[in-house]
Amino acid sequence: MKVYDTPDIRNIALVGHGDSGKTSLTSAMLFAAGAVNRLGRIEDGTAVTDFDEEEISRKISLQTALAHLEWKKKKVNLIDTPGYAAFIADAKAGLAVTDGVLLLVEGVAGIQVMTVRVHDFAASYSLPLLFVITKLDRERASFDRCLEQLQERFGRGAVPIQLPIGEEQGFCGVVDLITMKAQRYAEDGSGKLSEQPIPADLEEPAQAARATLVEMVAENDDKLMEAFFTAGELTQEQLVGGLRAATLARKLHPVCATSATRMIGAQTVLDYLVELLPAPDARGPASGSSPEGGAALTREVSGAAPLSMFVFKTIADPFAGRLSLFRVQSGTLKGDSTVTNPRSGSSERLGHVSTMQGKQIEQIAELRAGDLGVVAKLKETKTSDTLCDPAAAIVYPPIQFPKPSISFAIEPKSKGDEDKLSGALSRLTEEDPVLEVGRDAQTGELLVSGTSQVHVEVAVIKMKKKFGVEALLKLPKVRYLETISRKTANIEGKHKKQSGGRGQFAVCVIDMEPLPRGSGFKFVDKIFGGAIPHNFRPAVEKGIHEASSKGVIAGHPVVDFQVTLTDGKYHDVDSSEMAFKIAGSLAFKEAVKQARPIMLEPIMSVEIFSPEDCMGDVMGDLSSRRGKPQGMEVQGTFQVIKAEVPMAEMLTYDSTLKSITSDRGSYHMQFNHYEPVPAQIQEQLVAAAVKGKEQEA
Secondary structure: OOOOOHHHEEEEEEEEOOOOOHHHHHHHHHHHOOOOOOOOOOOOOOOOOOOOHHHHHHOOOOOOEEEEEEEOOEEEEEEEOOOOHHHOHHHHHHHOOOOEEEEEEEOOOEOOHHHHHHHHHHHHOOOOEEEEEEOOOOOOOOHHHHHHHHHHHHOOOEEEOEEEEOOHHHOOEEEEOOOOEEEEEOOOOOOOEEEEOOOHHHHHHHHHHHHHHHHHHHHOOHHHHHHHHHHOOOOHHHHHHHHHHHHHOOOOEEEEEOEHHHOEOHHHHHHHHHHHOOOHHHHOOEEEEOOOOOOEEEEOOOOOOOOEEEEEEEEEEOOOEEEEEEEEEEOEEEOOOEEEEOOOOEEEEOOOOEEEEOOEEEEOOEEEOOOEEEEEOOOOOOOOOEEEOOOOOOEOOOOOOOOOOEEEEEEEOOOOOHHHHHHHHHHHHHHOOOOEEEEOOOOOOEEEEEOOHHHHHHHHHHHHHHHOOOEEEEOOOOOOEEEEOOOEEEEEEEEEEOOOOOOEEEEEEEEEEEOOOOOOEEEEEOOOOOOOOHHHHHHHHHHHHHHHOOOOOOOOOEOOEEEEEEEEEOOOOOOOHHHHHHHHHHHHHHHHHHOOEEEEEEEEEEEEEEEHHHHHHHHHHHHHOOOEEEEEEEEOOEEEEEEEEEHHHOOOHHHHHHHHHOOOOEEEEEEEEEEEOOHHHHHHHHHHHHHHHHHHO
16 A cells, blocks of 8 residues: 655544435545445445444444545545444544544435534534535435525534535536536436536526635635735635635635535545645644653654554454554554553554555555554553553543443343353443443442443444344343431340350340431440440441341332440350341341331433424423423524433433434433432332342242
């Protein structure tokens, strides 16, 4: 493979809502550039960047994938990202290593919830972007409607540099507002174009749009504004240079028109991403910090600088092992290099240096600063790790992935596969940093957590296909707790057993009182004299502590209470630590029964993103789940509802929200606090616990 220098590289991420056409446009650009010999299609399972079995089956992107091409002697690295809410976190990984963005907007649906989300991701990385309105050959597609939405949501800076020729099925080309030429594409889907004069019916709209474009470019540069006032126009060179500068400064976001499946517009999108979006060295030095003290450091994005790399994605391949996708932040990477990982403090030996074309791995002699590559079988390196020259260590900021919002209990389908399951889940969490696996200390269940039900289900399907491990998912048990609501005093616990030989004897008297929420368990020894010898008193505390872990009314741990040991009796021969441990547990159980025990349930802080037209239904459903709204704020055409909701009511929320919002809504939740369960629900939970014990018996 050819080696490209830093100024000749373009790293471009394609982002947008699911089904906006990112993978199709990637395939069209690869075909237009001759990087592949046929146009890959999602419907046929031949798209270069949708190569995972589950992606082909579902016909959606589930992970970020790489491809590359050459256009006008520049290497273009394309980063195709997923657009559905369940997998949108993976888009952040792609944006962390890109230099420019194509933000796709579907010509029929227009702006959708993930359009706004990925736009905000791009803004957080200060990335220049082009809007691409896609699927303009579809019925009810409208360039003008989408442009109006873009300008309403993102401002006047969303300025068209093309106008479509024809509508819906009649869409056959574009008017380029910079060259003022019409570009018509062949109807056979080959992508062949011919430049022609602008059609008469588009001459006036094109002149008006061109005038607006020139004014917008001039507004963002004082020298260009002066030239514009003097001549009443900008030269071609001034227009392109000013548009590039304003795009790099994120003051303007040029808008293009395409239909990828009919190969309309792919070439001109390539022209403009090469012309208007930056090379890796055009955005300034890479910023990091010192591994020792955290002091700020920078690296010039140059092949001559010390080597440093950032790992933005890990792929768990059942055949090739762990594949680490990275960006060379500075320096030049060659095969058989040794680098250090500041996080682990270990050295990593890099074998062959390669690039990825979808799932195909292609070896290359070297990669220079700004380029993207892949290396196999690194031992200690994970996603978000930095690898660097040991003599010039630096750490780059990790990618901030969202926290999981839903958990499922998981168990192997076949008994005896527990170890296989653990190993497979461990490899999946290497590949997907959002996925978390852990055992619930209270319920003993193995939990797998993700952003949504679909996210977790896809992970389990991948585990079966990649590693041959089948597992069953079920809703997790809610972590209820128990506590007391009033004080009880002078509760006696007595353990006496005599059956020949040495007996067992212990008596303890306790007071019990509730403590503030979150206080746990506190033991106070107030015995004066020798009612219970000092060496037996810790056994009373231990018996109470162990008994509290199983609860009294429904088998859940008892928390937030204080026990005061006030009196007791012992026998010189028959008393023992075990006897006082049992007496303590008996006193505890009786005290809880008299202290009006109640159950506590976990309350989650929930943020729900809902389209405005679904607000009534979302709020009604939230109310039915015992939710307590905490506030609302507007984000474009979406409302963000903040609420506190019992966890038990959120276990099946994912599918409900999808249904209410037609899959446009999303949510995130995290634990907030515990509070008492309503009396009628507590009665149901206690009855269920009693029934469960009877069935076990």
